[in-house]
Each structure stands twice: as C-alpha cells, then as structure tokens.
Amino acid sequence: MQAAGCKTLYPMERLSVMGLFESFGRYPELIPMRARLARGFIDDPPDVLIGIDAPDFNLTLERKVRERGIPTVHFVSPSVWAWRSYRMKKIRRAVDLMLTLFPFEAEFYRQHQIPVEFVGHPLADEIEDNPDEGAARRELGLPTDGEIVALLPGSRTSEVEFLASPLVRTARWLADRREGLRFVVPLVGPSTTKQFEIALRRHGAGLDVKLFEQASRACMRAANAVILASGTASLEAMLLKKPMVITYRALAATYWIMERWVGSNVRFAGLPNLLAGRLVVPELMQRYAEPEWLGPPILRALEQPGAFEETRAEFARVHADLKKDAARRAADVIVGLAKQRATA
Secondary structure, three states, rough: OOOOOOOOOHHHHOOOOOOOOHHHHHHHHHHHHHHHHHHHHHHHOOEEEEEOOOOOOOOHHHHHHOOOOOOEEEEEEOOOOOOOOOOHHHHHHHOEEEEEEOHHHHHHHHHHHEEEEEEOOOOHHHHOOOOOHHHHHHHHOOOOOOEEEEEOOOHHHHHHHHHHHHHHHHHHHHHHHOOOOOOEEEEEEEEHHHHHHHHHHHOOOOOOEEEEEEEEHHHHOOOEEEEEOHHHHHHHHHHOOOOEEEEEEEOOHHHHHHHHHHHHHOOOHHHHHHHHHOOOEEEEHHHOOOHHHHHHHHHHHOOOOOHHHHHHHHHHHHHHHHHOHOOOOOOOHHHHHHHHHOOO
C-alpha cells in the first residue's frame, strides 16, 4: 500500500502482536492511537473506511466513524465462527459490509443478518495451479536436485521466540535420518532473523540451513515439504500443493484459554483442514511441537511422495473454490457501496 502511494499515519508493526496476555502491554499506546484516527476521519471524512483485518482495533474504529455517517467495510472476517461469537453484535454496529475470504464465513454472516460478500482469496488468484519447484530453487540460488524442507516459524517475534528452537531441533532429527537434506527458513526481517540465528547456534551445528528475508512463498515453492506456524502460511502451502505439518506454541496460559474458547466451536486449527472439512494435514500444537512429533510426518512425505496424491487433489479442489478474482470483486463491491451512499 505504501508503494502504491498510501500515506502511513502509524507503523503497522505496532499492531503486530498475538496472544491475550502478550497484547496487554500495547493497550496504553493503541487506545489513544485509535481515538486520534477516529477524530481525524470524522473531521475529514473519507468516501468509505475499509478496515483490513486487526478486528480488535478496527471494529471499534469503524463503529465510531459509521455513527457519523461514514460508510464502513471490513475486509478479512475475524474468526467469529470459531470463538467470541458475541462479537457479532459489535460487527453489526460497526460495518455496512463484511467481505470474506472463505465461503463458510459468508454463510455464517448471512445467518446473523449481516451484509456480506464472499470475494474469494487473493492468494488463490496469485498462486499458479502447478507451481514450478525448479524455478523457485533457481530464484533462491539453491541446487535444483536433492530434498529441501521449509521451516516457517511465523511472522511475529513472539511466534519465532516460541518456535525457533523446536523447528531447528526437528531439522536435526530429520537430517539424522535423511542424508543430504537441506532446509530453508523465510523470515520477515532482521529481528526475527536474529532470533532464529540464536536457535541455530544452540541446536543447528552442521545443518545445511539457509535463511531468507521476505521470501516465504519462494521457499515453500522450492521445498518438498513444509513445517509451519498455524496461520495464513498454511493456506499458502496448501495452494502450493505441499505436504506440511502445522504447529504452534504460545504462553501456557494463553494457549489454555484459547483451547477452551475455540476448541468447543471448531474441530481444527489449520485452514487446510477447515476448508477441506476433515483432517488432511497434521496439527501438532504446544507440547507436541517437538521433533519426535513434528519429524515423522515430514519423513513419511519425503520417503513416500506417492502417498500424498489424494491430499494434493483435495488441495487443488479447494484452490479452485477460492479462485474468484478476489481483488477485483472486492474493489467493485466497495466502489459500489461508496457510489450508493454518495447518491443517497
């Protein structure tokens, strides 16, 4: 958005925090920030306010400006179908239109009489049906032969803090059982790279590991299999048709609360399983984020690639369902809402 000419009022990184307890320290900064944004938009009204993700921050902002007659759209539905469904009342007050990436989300909003449009997922439009593994390896300067496993510890510093060591130790477990195995690790910037390098020094002596910044898709495309933190990256790996294991770790108290809030509403944590409606990808969370659990599914995928074909076909079916020219559909709907309000 900045490259396209958008003006940044506050750095996005200040919103990039996960977890209930981990977020508390940011409240003194975020609450006055949101109030200043609301005053600015009310004093100089936009044609439409589009809140992108960050629901705990954006929905309150949207409600405040909508009360002053400014049309609001929220793009990327919060996971109200999984937990905190009481937020539907707040969403109804905050948005004129919800745009969803997944079809099951749109159905949930229709059931609650909230205007909604399923636009598809932008990643499904961007990622080709049959990704070129060799081209990705050449792009990254990797050998075109041999086996590669991608390790994705997440984009936030808190995620990397919890997952770096388990992933490096899993790489050690796999390398001890698969000769010549290489590893690639995409990271978002210097701070997470430094965190992962600390884990490598502690547990990764002798491993063939290459770190990259801002190259997650290329790393996954180049890999034979992927181990990754639960989140949007699992959808990307699914669209790339890669064997994968989904994992996650958080503070024990945070995970305990999340497990009880979410576990009673949904069967799965990973997007590939949610979209398929069944367990197609292993989910190994918290205490199972250890080499003896994470390693075996990846080893089987490397040793028996033919066994993955049924799962690959399921991934292709989901890809087709999500490929809807999402950016154009979203833009058309938003422009239509703005025009409708301008002529009302």
